[in-house]
Amino acid sequence: MKKVTSPYIIVRRSKIHGTGVFAKKDIPQGARIIEYVGERITKAESDRRADIPLERHKENSECGAVYIFTLNQRHDIDGYVPYNTARFINHSCNPNAESDIIRGKIWIIALRDIKKGEEVTYNYNYDYDSHEDHPCRCGASNCIGYILDEEHWWKIKRKRTLAKKKRLSKKTSKAVSKK
Numbered sequence: 001m002k003k004v005t006s007p008y009i010i011v012r013r014s015k016i017h018g019t020g021v022f023a024k025k026d027i028p029q030g031a032r033i034i035e036y037v038g039e040r041i042t043k044a045e046s047d048r049r050a051d052i053p054l055e056r057h058k059e060n061s062e063c064g065a066v067y068i069f070t071l072n073q074r075h076d077i078d079g080y081v082p083y084n085t086a087r088f089i090n091h092s093c094n095p096n097a098e099s100d101i102i103r104g105k106i107w108i109i110a111l112r113d114i115k116k117g118e119e120v121t122y123n124y125n126y127d128y129d130s131h132e133d134h135p136c137r138c139g140a141s142n143c144i145g146y147i148l149d150e151e152h153w154w155k156i157k158r159k160r161t162l163a164k165k166k167r168l169s170k171k172t173s174k175a176v177s178k179k
């Protein structure tokens, strides 16, 4: 299979994580930056692959699920193939792109104008269930600390608020018992 590329991008080392994808030229908001391609698989095959550790990622024990994209109710796309350049795009909690399915194809689309040289990122939208396996080091000022769909962020925030309250109430009770 021929590598899928795009005139918009260049692949090089990233400060966020390993290899990243960068804007080769200015990318206008709404542009389809690159298609996320891979092997079309059934949900059953997807479930099977999801738990298999990836060879090249043994050091951080990533599993197949990391590259599997939901396509529709019956099929997923496994992007863990050499011709899928979009697999190098890093996650960010403050992304400049997003993934969208258009006529059965997964596209990475610019959320805003992206300047030449900027790293292209999107939110991987992982589920809450396994968030602790995927810490985030994207460096964005709003980073939630995990690679996680923004719709679940409130759960992390609520957990942190509760933990803070607990700490504070412990401190208060200590102060009281000293008297």
Ligand SMILES: [Zn+2]
Pocket (backbone or CB within 6 Å): 092, 093, 094, 136, 137, 138, 139, 140, 142, 143, 144, 145, 146
């Ligand atoms: Zn982050």
